[in-house]
Amino acid sequence: xxxxxxxxxxxxxxxxxxxxxxxxxxxxxxxxxxxxxxxxxxxxxxxxxxxxxxxxxxxxxxxxxxxxxxxxxxxxxxxxxxxxxxxxxxxxxxxxxxxxxxxxxxxxxxxxxxxxxxxxxxxxxxxxxxxxxxxxxxxxxxxxxxxxxxxxxxxxxxxxxxxxxxxxxxxxxxxxxxxxxxxxxxxxxxxxxxxxxxxxxxxxxxxxxxxxxxxxxxxxxxxxxxxxxxxxxxxxx
Numbered sequence: 001x002x003x004x005x006x007x008x009x010x011x012x013x014x015x016x017x018x019x020x021x022x023x024x025x026x027x028x029x030x031x032x033x034x035x036x037x038x039x040x041x042x043x044x045x046x047x048x049x050x051x052x053x054x055x056x057x058x059x060x061x062x063x064x065x066x067x068x069x070x071x072x073x074x075x076x077x078x079x080x081x082x083x084x085x086x087x088x089x090x091x092x093x094x095x096x097x098x099x100x101x102x103x104x105x106x107x108x109x110x111x112x113x114x115x116x117x118x119x120x121x122x123x124x125x126x127x128x129x130x131x132x133x134x135x136x137x138x139x140x141x142x143x144x145x146x147x148x149x150x151x152x153x154x155x156x157x158x159x160x161x162x163x164x165x166x167x168x169x170x171x172x173x174x175x176x177x178x179x180x181x182x183x184x185x186x187x188x189x190x191x192x193x194x195x196x197x198x199x200x201x202x203x204x205x206x207x208x209x210x211x212x213x214x215x216x217x218x219x220x221x222x223x224x225x226x227x228x229x230x231x232x233x234x235x236x237x
Contacts, residue, residue, distance in 0.1 A: 001058050002163045003072040005206065011227065012061065012202040012219065013163045015054035015073060015084075021199045022159035023048035025231055026151060031190040034151060039098065039140070043148055046102035047155045049092045053084030060216050068208035070215055081111070082123045089130055098138035101145060102152050104131030109153060150174065158184050162197055162229060182229040189233020197229040 002013040026034075026047045034040060054073070057080060061070035073081075085107045093100035107127050114120040135145055150173040157172045161179045169178040176187045184197065202222045209215040 001054075001061050001070065001072050002160075003061075003070055004163060004165055004201075006165075006203070008206055009203045010070075010206045012070070012204060013199060013227075014058040015051035016058065017200050018159050018163050019051040019156075020048055021162065021197065022050070022152075022155040025158045025184075025195065025197070026155035028193070028195045028231075029151065029155070029190050030192040031188070032151075037148075037151075039144070039148055042096045042098045043102065043151050045092065045096050046099040046106070047152050049099070050088060050103045050106050050152065050156065051084070052091050053086070053088035056087070057084065060212075061219055063209070063212035063215050065211070068210065070209075078114075078119055082120070085123075085127060086130075089134070093134055096138070097134045098140050098145075101131050101135040101138060101140070102149060104128070104134060105145060105149050106152055106156065109149070110156075154186075154190075158186060158231060162231070163199065184229070184231040186231065186233055191231060191233050193232075195231040197231055199227050200224045201227045 001015065002018055004011040004013065023044050026044055029035075037043065057076070062076055062080070063069075064071050064075075085104070088103055089100050092103055104127050108124060108131065111120070111123070115124055135142065153173050154175045154177075157170060157175070157177050160166070161170065161177045162184045165179050166177075167179055169176050171177075174188075175190065178185050202219060202224055204218050204222055209218065
């Protein structure tokens with residue numbers, strides 16, 4: 001779950017919805033010949049489905065009794081962070097082995113900072129092995145995977161920057177991204193236009209919750225809403 005403070009509320013955004021936004025943004029990627037890319041469909045699938053393993057987790061926000069608040073995707077335990085990926089790969093692989101390889105590579109990439117921790121060793125070994133297995137099954141090469149992954153990785157950052165309203169500039173794979181005034185700004189430009197952004201959110205009161213049941217009731221009783229904005233390159237006007 002992504003949890004974004006907004007005025008006197010908290011915006012709850014599921015990880016699968018964030019991933020769908022990543023794919024929507026990627027579909028507008030005008031740079032790097034992506035519109036005619038021979039593996040475009042598989043890359044878009046990887047972006048859209050890379051966080052589907054969070055589906056079960058995000059059905060009900062996880063609760064921290066010490067603070068009376070929900071846990072977001074950054075503060076949940078390592079067991080949760082590691083466990084979502086095998087589910088995601090199992091769901092993607094029957095449709096596209098290459099998309100599954102990209103998703104596995106994404107998991108290895110985004111958690112690279114945990115690599116030296118003993119509790120993460122088996123995760124990296126197993127996820128890298130699954131990536132290589134799916135890549136071999138796809139008939140594509142590691143060179144192709146390395147060339148294609150930036151589409152997924154940058155699309156993920158674009159969506160996360162919007163969902164979290166990250167105003168500090170973040171760099172990933174040669175693109176610099178920040179959120180300001182309802183928009184994602186990316187340098188160098190990859191859109192060549194202004195792209196509308198829409199994502200489903202739930203607006204909950206920013207208060208201390210008495211229990212997991214209290215939080216769940218508030219979550220279930222809140223109708224989904226739509227958060228809108230746009231994405232633009234440095235020179236879009």
